[in-house]
Amino acid sequence: MDSLLNYQKASDTQIWDDFLLGSKDAYSFMYTKYAPVLYNYGYKIAQDRQLTEDCLQDLFLTILETRERLGHTDSIKFYLMRSLRREIVRKLTSGPRLTGRHMEQHRLADGHDIDFRVEFQYEPTWLDSQISKERSEAILHELNRLPARQKEALFLKFFDNLSYDEIAGIMGIETTSAYKVIYKAIAALQKRMPADLLALLVIISQ
Amino acid sequence: MQNHYHEFTSRDFVLDEAFRQWVFQPNEQNMTFWHTFMLNNPAQQITIDEAASLLLHLRANYDDLTYASQQRIWQVLEQAVSAQPAPAEVRPLPVYRRPGFFWRMAASLTGLLLLAGASAWYVQQAHQQKIHTTFGENRTVTLPDGSTVLLNGNSTLSFRDDWDQQQDREVWLDGEGYFKVAKKHRAGRSSASPIKFITHTPALDITVLGTQFNVNTRRGATAVMLVEGRVQLNKPGQTRPDRIVEMKPGQFASAQPDIEKVAIRTEKSQLYTSWTQHEFVFENTALSDITQQLRDTYGINVMLEDAELGNRRFTGNLSNQSTETLLTTLALTFDLDVQHDGDRIILQHNP
Numbered sequence: 001m002d003s004l005l006n007y008q009k010a011s012d013t014q015i016w017d018d019f020l021l022g023s024k025d026a027y028s029f030m031y032t033k034y035a036p037v038l039y040n041y042g043y044k045i046a047q048d049r050q051l052t053e054d055c056l057q058d059l060f061l062t063i064l065e066t067r068e069r070l071g072h073t074d075s076i077k078f079y080l081m082r083s084l085r086r087e088i089v090r091k092l093t094s095g096p097r098l099t100g101r102h103m104e105q106h107r108l109a110d111g112h113d114i115d116f117r118v119e120f121q122y123e124p125t126w127l128d129s130q131i132s133k134e135r136s137e138a139i140l141h142e143l144n145r146l147p148a149r150q151k152e153a154l155f156l157k158f159f160d161n162l163s164y165d166e167i168a169g170i171m172g173i174e175t176t177s178a179y180k181v182i183y184k185a186i187a188a189l190q191k192r193m194p195a196d197l198l199a200l201l202v203i204i205s206q
Numbered sequence: 207m208q209n210h211y212h213e214f215t216s217r218d219f220v221l222d223e224a225f226r227q228w229v230f231q232p233n234e235q236n237m238t239f240w241h242t243f244m245l246n247n248p249a250q251q252i253t254i255d256e257a258a259s260l261l262l263h264l265r266a267n268y269d270d271l272t273y274a275s276q277q278r279i280w281q282v283l284e285q286a287v288s289a290q291p292a293p294a295e296v297r298p299l300p301v302y303r304r305p306g307f308f309w310r311m312a313a314s315l316t317g318l319l320l321l322a323g324a325s326a327w328y329v330q331q332a333h334q335q336k337i338h339t340t341f342g343e344n345r346t347v348t349l350p351d352g353s354t355v356l357l358n359g360n361s362t363l364s365f366r367d368d369w370d371q372q373q374d375r376e377v378w379l380d381g382e383g384y385f386k387v388a389k390k391h392r393a394g395r396s397s398a399s400p401i402k403f404i405t406h407t408p409a410l411d412i413t414v415l416g417t418q419f420n421v422n423t424r425r426g427a428t429a430v431m432l433v434e435g436r437v438q439l440n441k442p443g444q445t446r447p448d449r450i451v452e453m454k455p456g457q458f459a460s461a462q463p464d465i466e467k468v469a470i471r472t473e474k475s476q477l478y479t480s481w482t483q484h485e486f487v488f489e490n491t492a493l494s495d496i497t498q499q500l501r502d503t504y505g506i507n508v509m510l511e512d513a514e515l516g517n518r519r520f521t522g523n524l525s526n527q528s529t530e531t532l533l534t535t536l537a538l539t540f541d542l543d544v545q546h547d548g549d550r551i552i553l554q555h556n557p
Contacts, residue, residue: 028284040271043269049275053275056279057283093399098319118267119266120267121267136263143263159264164450190217190256
């Protein structure tokens with residue numbers, strides 16, 4: 001396990017290159033580090049434990065068996081998330097799984113619909129006292145009823161901390177679109193903020 | 207620091223990296239900066255509050271990959287990793303690889319595979335059997351030839367269910383199993399030659415004719431305890447006759463995936479087969495080994511208060527295989543306190 005620790009401080013480029021050269025430690029490190037992150041993301045699209053685990057397993061088997069032909073990357077997380085999403089979408093759209101539970105779907109470039117089920121939550125922190133319970137509930141309510149596409153982009157941006165380029169790459173859209181989707185989501189939220197707050201905003205900004 | 211923060215709307219703040227950092231990872235430096243900014247720009251206070259509040263509501267629920275699943279997938283991957291360096295060999299692939307995977311690999315590899323070929327994969331797939339036990343579950347699997355495998359908890363046995371009377375019998379094991387292999391001879395021949403039974407594990411292939419033995423493949427290493435009969439061991443892919451190791455009853459063999467050497471020593475078989483009788487038998491066994499067993503077979507996460515505790519040795523024989531009783535016995539023996547913390551159990555010194 002010592003060798004796994006060595007990778008903690010290594011750059012993505014280095015870990016990935018070691019993996020391409022056949023390092024089992026690099027491979028093992030990537031799996032240990034990213035499997036939970038990938039599952040957390042993938043499950044929100046697949047909404048099926050078995051399917052998500054299958055795709056996760058297939059993804060890691062595929063990169064192992066095709067590594068001689070893989071290119072370089074400086075963001076392993078991005079690379080793996082993008083591949084996992086493709087794999088899940090492919091399985092969802094090819095199989096008979098696409099059923100009624102896909103309520104809030106969004107269109108992919110290839111015309112298929114996918115859902116993104118995330119439950120946004122409030123994380124109480126040091127700002128606690130400044131937010132009332134009602135306001136908090138109102139925000140969450142609005143957030144959770146945004147279209148799937150906007151929720152996915154928000155999740156990638158604010159939960160997984162990815163750049164606009166990376167979000168675009170993962171979701172298969174243009175970078176400018178990624179920016180717009182997130183901008184729009186935030187604008188929509190602001191529009192639906194509780195009236196008392198808006199009123200206050202108007203007064204103050206005058 | 208050049209900025210236009212005094213002109214920012216809450217939306218701009220939400221999208222600003224430095225602002226997000228302050229909200230999610232406040233430190234002395236960004237606290238100082240933002241508090242100074244708010245003092246100097248009281249008009250922005252409400253905007254900042256709104257932006258921060260929005261951000262704090264953008265935490266998301268976490269869908270957990272269970273520890274068991276993470277381990278199970280890793281064992282499959284590890285098997286694939288150890289299979290990597292071996293030269294291309296024609297042998298049936300483990301069933302772990304699911305149909306979708308076959309499809310994609312088959313298609314992407316060459317594009318030459320014709321539809322007929324692809325459907326052959328499917329036919330083969332249809333004959334793949336995979337038996338998995340959950341934590342703490344023991345199950346006897348009867349193979350097509352009448353041989354049996356008693357699977358310990360959290361173990362997987364894979365095999366094809368269409369064995370004929372001519373070919374070697376092959377199974378793949380992940381976890382722990384006790385094998386009782388029936389002797390078989392090739393049908394329809396005057397000089398009836400015996401049919402081999404091969405157990406594949408990441409670190410060893412175990413070849414027998416008819417015998418009883420225990421195999422444990424936890425954490426990548428493979429351990430074989432031979433009870434009766436004779437077995438031959440070889441590293442996967444290694445077929446040179448002078449590299450084949452023979453075991454005799456009462457011997458214990460262990461091997462690691464990347465290491466050529468197979469270590470053999472004499473052991474009391476009871477220590478390795480007691481689980482098949484629903485017993486715990488330990489002889490001078492390190493506490494760390496016991497907790498590892500509990501994790502592998504029962505999915506019980508036992509933490510030891512300090513590393514020194516892991517080196518303590520335990521000898522005992524519990525006829526009823528109850529993990530609760532085992533933990534109590536360990537606690538009494540070593541004067542420990544058993545603490546339940548969520549799904550973890552912590553063994554610590556009594557004050």
